[in-house]
Amino acid sequence: MTIFFHWSEATPDIWRNALTAENIPGDLRFVEDPGALSDINYAVVWAPPQGLLRQFENLKYIFSIGAGVTHITLDPDYPSEVPIVRLQDRLLVQDMSCHIIHWVLHFHRYYARYRQYQGEKKWLRHRYPENSSRRISVLGLGQTGQDACIRLSDLGFNVTGWARSEKTIPGVRTLASNDAFDTVVREADILVNLLPLTPETTDLLDAGVFNRMPRGSFLINVARGSTVVDADLLSALDCGQIEAAALDVFREEPLPADDPYWSHPAVSVTPHAAAPTNEGSAAEFIAGQIRIAMDGGRPAPIVDLARGY
Amino acid sequence: MTIFFHWSEATPDIWRNALTAENIPGDLRFVEDPGALSDINYAVVWAPPQGLLRQFENLKYIFSIGAGVTHITLDPDYPSEVPIVRLQDRLLVQDMSCHIIHWVLHFHRYYARYRQYQGEKKWLRHRYPENSSRRISVLGLGQTGQDACIRLSDLGFNVTGWARSEKTIPGVRTLASNDAFDTVVREADILVNLLPLTPETTDLLDAGVFNRMPRGSFLINVARGSTVVDADLLSALDCGQIEAAALDVFREEPLPADDPYWSHPAVSVTPHAAAPTNEGSAAEFIAGQIRIAMDGGRPAPIVDLARGY
Numbered sequence: 001m002t003i004f005f006h007w008s009e010a011t012p013d014i015w016r017n018a019l020t021a022e023n024i025p026g027d028l029r030f031v032e033d034p035g036a037l038s039d040i041n042y043a044v045v046w047a048p049p050q051g052l053l054r055q056f057e058n059l060k061y062i063f064s065i066g067a068g069v070t071h072i073t074l075d076p077d078y079p080s081e082v083p084i085v086r087l088q089d090r091l092l093v094q095d096m097s098c099h100i101i102h103w104v105l106h107f108h109r110y111y112a113r114y115r116q117y118q119g120e121k122k123w124l125r126h127r128y129p130e131n132s133s134r135r136i137s138v139l140g141l142g143q144t145g146q147d148a149c150i151r152l153s154d155l156g157f158n159v160t161g162w163a164r165s166e167k168t169i170p171g172v173r174t175l176a177s178n179d180a181f182d183t184v185v186r187e188a189d190i191l192v193n194l195l196p197l198t199p200e201t202t203d204l205l206d207a208g209v210f211n212r213m214p215r216g217s218f219l220i221n222v223a224r225g226s227t228v229v230d231a232d233l234l235s236a237l238d239c240g241q242i243e244a245a246a247l248d249v250f251r252e253e254p255l256p257a258d259d260p261y262w263s264h265p266a267v268s269v270t271p272h273a274a275a276p277t278n279e280g281s282a283a284e285f286i287a288g289q290i291r292i293a294m295d296g297g298r299p300a301p302i303v304d305l306a307r308g309y
Numbered sequence: 310m311t312i313f314f315h316w317s318e319a320t321p322d323i324w325r326n327a328l329t330a331e332n333i334p335g336d337l338r339f340v341e342d343p344g345a346l347s348d349i350n351y352a353v354v355w356a357p358p359q360g361l362l363r364q365f366e367n368l369k370y371i372f373s374i375g376a377g378v379t380h381i382t383l384d385p386d387y388p389s390e391v392p393i394v395r396l397q398d399r400l401l402v403q404d405m406s407c408h409i410i411h412w413v414l415h416f417h418r419y420y421a422r423y424r425q426y427q428g429e430k431k432w433l434r435h436r437y438p439e440n441s442s443r444r445i446s447v448l449g450l451g452q453t454g455q456d457a458c459i460r461l462s463d464l465g466f467n468v469t470g471w472a473r474s475e476k477t478i479p480g481v482r483t484l485a486s487n488d489a490f491d492t493v494v495r496e497a498d499i500l501v502n503l504l505p506l507t508p509e510t511t512d513l514l515d516a517g518v519f520n521r522m523p524r525g526s527f528l529i530n531v532a533r534g535s536t537v538v539d540a541d542l543l544s545a546l547d548c549g550q551i552e553a554a555a556l557d558v559f560r561e562e563p564l565p566a567d568d569p570y571w572s573h574p575a576v577s578v579t580p581h582a583a584a585p586t587n588e589g590s591a592a593e594f595i596a597g598q599i600r601i602a603m604d605g606g607r608p609a610p611i612v613d614l615a616r617g618y
Contacts, residue, residue, distance in 0.1 A: 094440060094465050101464075102414035105407050114579045121571045123563035123580045130587065131403060154463075155410075156403050254432035262430045269427045270420075273434045 001294065002039040004029045004056065007046040007065050011279055015044070018283035022291040042293070044286055046277075047071040054079050061085055061293055063286045065277055067092060067144070068224065069303050070197050084303040085289055088143060091278045096144045097151050099274035100192055100220060103246040104152060107190055107218040108134055112244065129189075131156035137184045140194030140223060141167040141174065142309070144275070148192065149174075160184055164200075164307075185209050190218045196309030197224035205229065210236035216243045222274040225250035230261075237266045248274040310603065311348040313338045313365065316355040316374050320588060324353070327592035331600040351602070353595055355586075356380040363388050370394055370602055372595045374586055376401060376453070377533065378612050379506050393612040397452060398594050401584045405453040406460050408583035409501055409529060412555040413461060416499055416527040417443055421553065438498075440465035446493045449503030449532060450476040450483065451618070453584070457501065458483075469493055473509075473616075494518050499527045505618030506533035514538065519545035525552045531583040534559035539570070546575045557583040 005015060005028045012028060019025075029035050031049060040056040046065040053062060054077045062084045064072060069084050106112070109128055117124050128134075134157050138149050141163035149161045149172045161167065161174045162184040168174060175184055185191070191213060195201045205219075206229040219242055221228055230251060236242040244266040250259070253272055261267045289299035303309060314324060314337045321337060328334075338344050340358060349365040355374040362371060363386045371393045373381060378393050415421070418437055426433050437443075443466050447458050450472035458470045458481045470476065470483045471493040477483060484493055494500070500522060504510045514528075515538040528551055530537055539560060545551040553575040559568070562581055570576045598608035612618060 091439060098414050098418065098440070098464060102411065102418065102420065105411035105414075109407065109411065111411065111579075114582070115577070117580070118571060118578045121566050125580050125582045125585060130400060131407070151463075154460075155407060257430050262427060268424070270423045271426070271432045271434050273423070276434065278439065 001025060001041055002027055002029060002035070003290070004034060004040045004043045005045070006031055006043070006048045006052075009046075010065075014279045015283045015287075018280075018287040019290070021284075022287040024287060024290055024294065042290055044290075045072065048075070050075045051077040053077075053082070061290075061299060063087075063289065063299075064303075065282055065286070067142075067275075068196065069309070070224065073305075073308075080305060084305075085286075085299045086301050086303055086309075087277065087282055087285060088301055089278065089281050089285055091281045092275045093144050093147045095278075096194075096222060096275035097147045099222060099248070099270075100148045101151060101155070103218075103220045103268070104136060104157070104190055104192070106246070107220075107244060108157075132158055134158060135160065135187045135189045136192065137162060137188035137190070138192045138194060139163075139184070140196065141169070142194065142196070145194040148194070160187060182212065185212045186214075188213050188217055190220065193219070193221045193223045193227055195223050195227055196307075197226055198308035201227050203227070203229050205233070207232040207235065210242055213242065215241055217241075218243055219245040219247075221245070222248045225253070234260055234264065237264060242266070244268070246270070248272055310334065310350055311336055311338060311344070312599070313343060313349045313352045314354070315340055315352070315357045315361075318355075319374075323588045324592045324596075327589075327596040328599070330593075331596040333596060333599055333603065351599055353599075354381065357384070359384045360386040362386075362391070370599075370608060372396075372598065372608075373612075374591055374595070376451075376584075377505065378618070379533065382614075382617075389614060392608075393614075394595075394598055394608045395610050395612055395618075396586065396591055396594060397610055398587065398590050400587045400590045402453050402456045404587075405503075405531060405584035406456050408531060408557070408579075409457045410460060410464070412527075412529045412577070413445060413466070413499055413501070415555070416529075416553060417466075441467055443467060444469065444496045444498045445501065446471060446497035446499070447501045447503060448472075448493070449505065450478070451503065451505070454503040457503070469496060491521065494521045495523075497522050497526055499529065502528070502530045502532045502536055504532050504536055505616075506535055507617035510536050512536070512538050514542070516541040516544065519551055522551065524550055526550075527552055528554040528556075530554070531557045534562065543569055543573065546573060551575070553577070555579070557581055 037055050038058050041060045044063040059082050062082050064086050066087050136152055136157050136159045138145050138161045141161045146169050149159050149169050153159045153172050159172050166176045204227050246268045248270045293299045346364050347367050350369045353372040368391050371391050373395050375396050445461055445466050445468045447454050447470045450470045455478050458468050458478050462468045462481050468481050475485045513536050555577045557579045602608045
């Protein structure tokens, strides 16, 4: 039973301790010296080198150090017959919701205007809608999307959640299907994107979507950059159709130095930092799932490759 | 039964409609033409002209258009024998909590640093404590303080509430008394001030308090400006003892153009806008309390002048 581990930002001892706590022999192999590749049964990885996983002929499970899995599946050679277990982490959900709530409140109360007034030493109050009149559309109702919907509803906002398949969230209006997508977009004073990246969601947020949103609305993207057609978003921001955007994810990361987002006055850039993996709790979760696999059980949640998440 | 009304920012029709809905004759008197002063039984006011309320010899209740009442009681001639009913408004509590949550998250996640990095086109993540390790001390446990404590706890923060008298909030650690005040201050990574202005709270937040707070902590003031010794706060900010402050209230409002807060890089100024009175719901609440008084009941909440709130 051998575990291959790949995450350049890791503190290996945190992972060894978590494995020990689950009574798993802590024999970790790294890319620098992986030993006999046929020994490897489990791979715990973030963005492994292209073609590497394919070489582990006895690989049983791939554990993603992150909620998204495109860092694995974008490798054209990755072994698609091996199940991928996504990271599911209470702290990750909490951090994501906090990031979303921060930007929702920032936009809802127009704090950027106060920052501007402060620069002009101007004591000037502006109005804002009651929370119950502010419509927030959340795209994607996985664990994080559901949590965000509930917390924003608790703050009194008028929240609609949308997912490809029907989901029920107590106290929150949810919609599904492509027809409903139009409604969700038209009613989005603030649009929060939490959709996984799939062929259907690539380039989904384009000029057609931005133009159907209410004039002066806001975008919060915390999912994947390739969901957004960047040129279309920039046009929508330039003409005020979208008043401002908080972007945490980008088509190319790190965001290239010459990217227009950096200096756009209506864009807030954060460096894919909405919900950084917490090593301690991620290691605990993954060690627990490896334990289940070693005991002959089925670790969870396993990615459905047909859906792409 | 005559009502005197004074609020320069009011839309009188909203108030007339609210009174009509409670079956109260909508005869409002204004300062420009108050008629016979002895007719007046109820005064609904924000910052009435000094000495005016004293002249209403048949005044039964004063209704404050705001949660605070110093806009009435700072008048040395105000009739202290007449009970003051404070504004209690669900929307006001919600707005206040949203403002507090926004600044807590802003400081907790160090979003100001990302804004700075963006200016430098720098893709750089910084660490922040887990929510459960971030200690937030909330001073003042009225309706808004309690609501803020509960919501911040729900977000996973380590919250302690402090009030002069014992209060119980399910799931939140609360402390009372002057001894405990020291603990609350020493453990305040983020200090939220919601204390009413009284002789005891005037100048309460001074160098002694700021120096006992953890180095690099944060202040959010949404109560009254005179609670803070401004020179002491500026010194604490200058030397980094306090990393940043979000100030919504000031000793003099509007904040004078030459005030150093305007241009201090670690201060965010908002113009007493954390929870602006919502005319619709305030008028509903006050009309309901006038109805109770007219029916011989006791409107609430009545300010305890010994406590000062």
